[in-house]
Amino acid sequence: MKFGLIGCGAIGASRASSLQNTDKASLLSVFDSDASRRNEFAAKYSAKAPSSYIEMLEDDDLDTVIVSTPPNLHREHCIAAFEAGKHVLCEKPLASSVEDCRAIVDAANASGKVLGTGYNYRFYPAVAKARELISEGAIGEIVNVKSFAGHPGGKEFTHQWVHDPEIMGGGALMDNGIHLADLLLHFLGSADETHGFSSDMIWNFGDSEDNGFILAKTPEGRIGTLQASWSDWTGYKFHLEITGTNGGIKIHYPPMMTVHITRPTGTAKKGKRRIYIFPLFQFKERLRSYLWTIEQSFIAEQTDFMQRARGLGGVGATGIDGLKAVELVNAAYRQRCTHEKAAKVAAAETSSRAAIG
Ligand SMILES: NC(=O)c1ccc[n+]([C@@H]2O[C@H](COP(=O)([O-])OP(=O)(O)OC[C@H]3O[C@@H](n4cnc5c(N)ncnc54)[C@H](O)[C@@H]3O)[C@@H](O)[C@H]2O)c1
Incomplete structure (x- = not known):
């Protein structure tokens, strides 16, 4: 599955790194409103660096978008990704309000694509x-x-x-x-x-x-x-x-x-x-x-997400x-x-x- 990453901050870094170690996954493109960050990520992970997320979403090779921007932006980024026919794994919280969360869930249902929320504690081995x-x-x-x-x-x-x-x-x-x-x-x-x-x-x-x-x-x-x-x-x-x-x-x-x-x-x-x-x-x-533990949980979460996107169950x-x-x-x-x-x-x-x- 080819992933795009919107938001190349602290969690975006762990997502990008963990995608390298997720079987059957690759990081195709990255976008951040901070051009130096997206270029740095693109160079480090040999990914494309489109100059807008709209341009990223136009890419037919892209299957799934990970949204790791601040929560008030999740609605905009998730809905655009669903409208472009992509699956979305969105960082927690799904959005900063109930209304925004409902709008994201509605957009997922309308698109028929899979929406996952990044509650990675579910994948900590103790849990x-x-x-x-x-x-x-x-x-x-x-x-x-x-x-x-x-x-x-x-x-x-x-x-x-x-x-x-x-x-x-x-x-x-x-x-x-x-x-x-x-x-x-x-x-x-x-x-x-x-x-x-x-x-x-x-x-x-x-x-x-x-x-x-x-x-x-x-x-x-x-x-x-x-x-x-x-x-x-x-x-x-x-x-x-x-x-x-x-x-x-x-x-x-x-x-x-x-x-x-x-x-x-x-x-x-x-x-x-x-x-x-x-x-x-x-x-x-x-x-x-602790970053190692976070990455392991992301690997397990991304693997589980890909399984769900293939129509199989997951936790x-x-x-x-x-x-x-x-x-x-x-x-x-x-x-x-x-x-x-x-x-x-x-x-x-x-x-x-x-x-x-
Ligand atoms: N799963 C977890 O345990 C966990 C832990 C911490 C944070 N998070 C979540 O991850 C998400 C990101 O958090 P973070 O700590 O990486 O924050 P961060 O501030 O380090 O990164 C956010 C990135 O988004 C970029 N950005 C801001 N506005 C943008 C826009 N309009 N378009 C594109 N990029 C834009 C910023 O430039 C920055 O690089 C948040 O939703 C946060 O709640 C999850």
Whole structure:
């Protein structure tokens, strides 16, 4: 499959590099609004460097486009690619608003081409192992999932645009939290009730929360919790705890680890634990940094995507999955209680008490 890449930034670099190591895939052309970047990529990966994405999409040899521009541009780039008859693998979040996500999904349906959303955590071996254990019935029926993702946040941690809600569509919940929103729905199924809280007391980015929380319930009564944090000063991480009727699973990264706990039987007070540590990932990540792990997940995701484009099933996130995760976060936003809102509510209550006397 011949790929085009729109957006040659940090993630675009990992996508380009991982495509070189994805069987049956090649990088045909690259586009970035920054000409020096696209030329640099084109030279490094022996790819074409058209001067507009429209020109890229006119190329009949091109099968699939990876969109790795900032989220507020995903709608424009994905829809143009579908109109040109290409498959699209779009980086997370699918778009910065529910409305834009729906427009992208509609364009995919109208074109008959395949849309995938870049929720690459699904391909981390610790998550894949959990999926395998669950499908084998190792923990019985899933009852609840608790999840956390954190990094230090702040202006220096990443691009400025990540803190701009006009571009991102939110704060921590749309950034690292969106991966968890996808994994919660992946393991639990759709939520029919959602509550959310968020605060921006640490970095004061305004409408871009630095900590966001979601409590969600499915129609079957399964419950999920999520915290996305931009104030974990111990570094980048995520973990999930999945509780089932007959046991539990803990997913941890970094280091990459899955723990399977069986429900105790008889007089035992503790369940048995089996720990999976994925030595290759532990070793390679020490040598080559977290970028190695990201690339491995991209290779697996791109392979899965190509399989779906051939009409076969896969475990990667579809366009609908991309939409559902953004819907979940936005349902939480509609209910959010920031400290400013809490202060206003408190002020209103104080004045009404004063009026009552
Ligand atoms: N899967 C993951 O774990 C993960 C991690 C980080 C970021 N992301 C997502 O990847 C995407 C890109 O993030 P990034 O960190 O690479 O950002 P980045 O800022 O490093 O790269 C974005 C690139 O898009 C280019 N660009 C901007 N406007 C453009 C336009 N109109 N046309 C063409 N190119 C344009 C920029 O010049 C830049 O090179 C975002 O959607 C982000 O949310 C995914």
